[in-house]
Amino acid sequence: MSGVSLSGMEGPEAPIVRDPRIEAQVALLRTLRFPVLLVVSIVVIWQLVIWVFAVPSFVAPSPLNVAKALWADAEMIARALGYTLRSTLLGMAVSLWLALSLAALFTVSDLLSRALLPLIVILRTAPILAIAPLLILIFGRGIGTSVAVVVMVTFFPIMVNAARGFRATPGNALELMHVAGATWAQSFNKVRLPFAIPYIFTGVRMAAAGAVLAAMLAEWLTGAPGLGTLILEASSFRNLPRMWAGVVVSMAAAGLFFAATVRIEQRLMR
Amino acid sequence: MTGIVIEDVSKSFTIGKGSVQALSDITVTLPPGSFTALIGPSGCGKSTLLRLIADVLPPTSGTIRIGDKTPDTARRAHEIGFVFQDATLLPWRNVLQNIRLPAEVAGIPAVRDPRYLIDLVGLKGFEEARPSQLSGGMQQRVAIARALSLDPKVLLMDEPFGALDEITRQRMNMELLRIWKETGTTAVLVTHSIAEAVFMADTVLVLAARPGRIAQSIAIDLPRPRTLAMMRDPAFNGFENAVRAALFGDEVEAA
Numbered sequence: 001m002s003g004v005s006l007s008g009m010e011g012p013e014a015p016i017v018r019d020p021r022i023e024a025q026v027a028l029l030r031t032l033r034f035p036v037l038l039v040v041s042i043v044v045i046w047q048l049v050i051w052v053f054a055v056p057s058f059v060a061p062s063p064l065n066v067a068k069a070l071w072a073d074a075e076m077i078a079r080a081l082g083y084t085l086r087s088t089l090l091g092m093a094v095s096l097w098l099a100l101s102l103a104a105l106f107t108v109s110d111l112l113s114r115a116l117l118p119l120i121v122i123l124r125t126a127p128i129l130a131i132a133p134l135l136i137l138i139f140g141r142g143i144g145t146s147v148a149v150v151v152m153v154t155f156f157p158i159m160v161n162a163a164r165g166f167r168a169t170p171g172n173a174l175e176l177m178h179v180a181g182a183t184w185a186q187s188f189n190k191v192r193l194p195f196a197i198p199y200i201f202t203g204v205r206m207a208a209a210g211a212v213l214a215a216m217l218a219e220w221l222t223g224a225p226g227l228g229t230l231i232l233e234a235s236s237f238r239n240l241p242r243m244w245a246g247v248v249v250s251m252a253a254a255g256l257f258f259a260a261t262v263r264i265e266q267r268l269m270r
Numbered sequence: 271m272t273g274i275v276i277e278d279v280s281k282s283f284t285i286g287k288g289s290v291q292a293l294s295d296i297t298v299t300l301p302p303g304s305f306t307a308l309i310g311p312s313g314c315g316k317s318t319l320l321r322l323i324a325d326v327l328p329p330t331s332g333t334i335r336i337g338d339k340t341p342d343t344a345r346r347a348h349e350i351g352f353v354f355q356d357a358t359l360l361p362w363r364n365v366l367q368n369i370r371l372p373a374e375v376a377g378i379p380a381v382r383d384p385r386y387l388i389d390l391v392g393l394k395g396f397e398e399a400r401p402s403q404l405s406g407g408m409q410q411r412v413a414i415a416r417a418l419s420l421d422p423k424v425l426l427m428d429e430p431f432g433a434l435d436e437i438t439r440q441r442m443n444m445e446l447l448r449i450w451k452e453t454g455t456t457a458v459l460v461t462h463s464i465a466e467a468v469f470m471a472d473t474v475l476v477l478a479a480r481p482g483r484i485a486q487s488i489a490i491d492l493p494r495p496r497t498l499a500m501m502r503d504p505a506f507n508g509f510e511n512a513v514r515a516a517l518f519g520d521e522v523e524a525a
Contacts (some may be wrong), residue, residue, distance in 0.1 A: 009483055034306050172358040179352040190375070194362055213477040 024266050061241045066248065069241035077230065077249055085224035085253060086213045087143050091150025095207065099155050100189045100200070103162035104188060113163070124156045132221040149218035154207035158200065165199025166192050201265040208261045212254035227253075272337035272349065272423035272456055274300040274323060275487065279332030281318055292318045293483035294334070300473075303392075305450060305457045307471035309464065309513065315482025316460045322428050324352050336424060344423070351417030351455070353427040357453050358411035359401040359416075369416045380419050387415040390449055407431075407438040414446070418453060425455045432462060440498070443470060447496060464517070467498045468509045469496055476516040486516040 018244040043063045049055065050062040057065060102120075106113035128135075128149055139145040169192045216228030223229055227250045227261065234243035283291040292315040300306050308316040321327045323334055325341035332464050336344040344350055359368045368382055373380040387395055391411035401409055410430055417425060430446075431439040443466060450457050461467050467474045471490055478485040492500060500506050 172354045179324050180372045182375045
């Protein structure tokens, strides 16, 4: 009996093989179909309205003028975009590191979590506009303040979700590690952290949506040479096509940034 | 080979402001290389007893010895293998990587070749498969292979086949007996099934609830290797009835 390997008898329970990569791409195309159609329609209608009603360009620029400005100022906009994206990415990286470290600390000590969490919530609810002078004093008028503002805006959702994820580890998995003689760090790295990844990415996605905006907000306060400053200056010089070009690029950047986090999550979850 | 000696072990849990006695004065010796089944009603503390042996929980009083070691030292010396009711595989690791986990944690090379273990549990060809691609029975075999990877002196199993259908379960039991014989470990199996307990064990410990205690210890005097044909044997039925009587007491007569 035991000589007959049972694996051959598992016929009806044969493994199901799927290619999640192709599935993900099909799903992506399917979700993008309607938004793209909508945006194209809006742009076309907008252009038509401006032509038909002869709207002067200082009221609302036409998509064509915006496209021209985008082309003419491409280098300037690209440089500004580079600056803003750099602060966004740097801020997100610092934020992720800080949020995960704190959430990990909270799993170790309930007392610490009860002591620190209210402070963090207060920091979170402080209007950035009000504490801007303080931030500029500490981090200067350059990328430092941008990174700090991005961290302040993105840190909270990542930390809250990560903390929830670290607490949601299956009990048996932790017992398994315990019986294997694992240290706290081993259990954390091999079990807690991987099991928490869907939670962490929920937080990252929520944070990513506002991260680019946060970086631009910082530029409005400090005047650092990013997209935010470009938009503000174009607006004060009444250069509406350039302003809108900046707005469109920033929105596209935020959208792509969000999409990138979704892709990274899909990669990790495979 | 290593035996397990349990002396005057009690365990109580604090629930809210009260305290619940889960186990009371358990004293039993499991000889080296033996196969013991723990059976009893829900809440009789059989899983708790298993977790006390594995040093997942500390006893409130009493002592447990695994060979000449405390459970804590035995655990740190990688002498304990544990199989849960659900396979508890890490879903992002494939079969081979899951089986290598204990060795990785211990920071030593696997004592038993993982590929040999995969062969032993009948999963050759599935080394690279993810847990989600395996059936429940196959996942549980991976869990057993993983528990054996550091060649533990004792193998503790908490209803390992409870979630499987009757046919798969019977096959897995045959496989488990073969593996147990080949590895020579001291095995403890928590189960809900009277037939399974009698079929597998040298000794069936029948536990009673509130507080959890050993109601009776029944030696199963059937020859090994055990075969499916034995289950029709009157002697087998006799042992089943003995366990049933110990579990239900007077209820058997009354019905």
